Amino acid sequence: MEKRRRGKFVLIFGVVLLLAFALWFYLMSGQHKTKPPPPAEPVAAVAVKLQDVPVYIDALGTVTPTRSVTVVSQVDGILSSVEFKEGQHVSKGQVIARIDDRSLKAQLAVAKGTLAHDQAVLSNNQRDLTRFRELIKVGSTSQQTLDTQASLVQQQQGTVAADQGNVQNLEVQLSYCTILSPIDGVVGLRLVDPGNYVTNGSTTGIAVITQMTPATVVFAVPEDDLGSINQALARGTVTVLAYDRNKHNLLATGNLLALDNQVDISTGTIKVKAQFDDSGNALFPNQFVNARLKADTLSQAPVVPTTAIQHGSKGDFLFVVNGDKASLRNIKTGPAQGDVTAILDNGVKSGEQVITEGGDKLDDGSTVKVVAQ
Template structure:
């Protein structure tokens, strides 16, 4: 049996190290030949690693970009829009008013004296010319007697002067007296006639005052005040208090102070309803007749006058009343939600959505507070888009997103 020698580890491809050396040098290094797929595998691994690194960097950049976009989107607030609405409803306002008599006359004495008697008390219905009180005037009586005596003396003097002037005119014809003397007598007669007229005027004045000894009602009405009693000393003139006050209450006047915001609606003919505390279940009708056409500078209100019939005498002068007006809808008045208002140091404003979804603020003038709504008298139009419940940190020029843009 033949035996094969075991392969030498240094024998590669059937050749020994010594045989593979072209120079035959026994100590030369031997080069190892590797398969081709080993290099390809290494290249693939390197390329894969590079691709993984590039993909990771790209994913991270994409994530950072998305995060930045999300962060910016979160920084832009989302708001809801509301639109102002025209006020198409009639408005009712209730204001305090005061009832006054249609005519009211305080009666003062025209002569000085003592109250002799009075015949009517408060609440009495009187007619024009009816005697309310009588005044005893001893001083006036004596002055009248003296004036009458002076008149009699003046008449006697005037008669004598007239007779003398006539006699001297006859004597002048016979040239018994001079022309100068005759002219003096005529002038004296004329002066005496003037004295008579002055005395007559004085007597007439005192007689006129005599008629004021009786205090009478100036018109039909009710005695609403009496401030006199028997024996009181009264003086002529209006320095003291009135003796009586007579009021005509068949029709009454109602005076109301209306705020400036509603003054343009106060036109003659506007109806109103009166409510009185003493008649809680009853109302009375009144009609506006005129306005003062001027505002009170302190309160910025205008006084208006209404009139109401008072045939049943329930509307007393001086009564407090609540006056309710029903006003037609105002075309310039808009209604907005109360949540759209911004109240700060700049006043009352609203946040509007402007061009490019940018915020702008507009100052407005408010009317009535309607609870969840408010009236805007100026500063808005129906085309404006209001931001509802704007955040406190929102500033003019900020960009916003609209939540209900589809609407």
């Protein structure tokens, strides 16, 4: 009985050993098999091109009118009429409002009458002085009488001069009753209605007239860009573009007009003013715009589609097609223009194929197949 158990145990052990050997042989023989190469990734690639790329300094700006004038009355009186429509374009010297002038006209008439009376008195005194000068020659009058008459003439001349000044002052005051536009521009909303009493001390005014053209835009740029701007000014006219709030539509093209004379130490920026001569109605006073100042131009710089550029922890990179492999290339990006971006520091060369689609699945050295260009 014991011999049977021992024989059965040996048989089972042999079977197990045989199976273990077979499994070992299977595993060892599988290691010598060659794994099939991974399939090539389909990608789209575009050749690197050379082109001139402008270098812009972007900033948020505000449209400022060339001139803005608050029209106020220079005399006290009733506003009898308003000669403009709100939003109307007016020319310099155009009548825009009238003040009741009847009181001033009456005062002017009195002043002219006084002037005429005093002029007549002066004329009579001058004739008497002439007669006294003839009489003194023949001894028919005294020197004292002659001197008194000469002083009287001088006194009357002073009176006439004062009367003339009073007349001129009232004429000026009367002219202020007709309010003229001091500039060419657009009238805003009416601030005072006809029939109200207006004074020359009011700061509200009757209306505000704004000169719309040429328009100017004021924006602030970092002080680090000051050197680039000065270099651009030294080369000649500096172009400034004004875009809408979303940077989609170009509103106007102008030129750099002036730099402020000091840096704002609280923000580290300096104010810049640009002028737009032919903006039409595209730029409106106090409107916010995106200003782009053209500081330089990169001549014949290599450019790639912006979609080819990827961003990693070590910086920007892209993949270049090298035969059937993808070669990872670290790059330094420059300014963008439209759908392309300039590459600096010789990161890529003209004619090289850069991968624009499918690059997110690649590693350095991955097998690729270009299916679109």
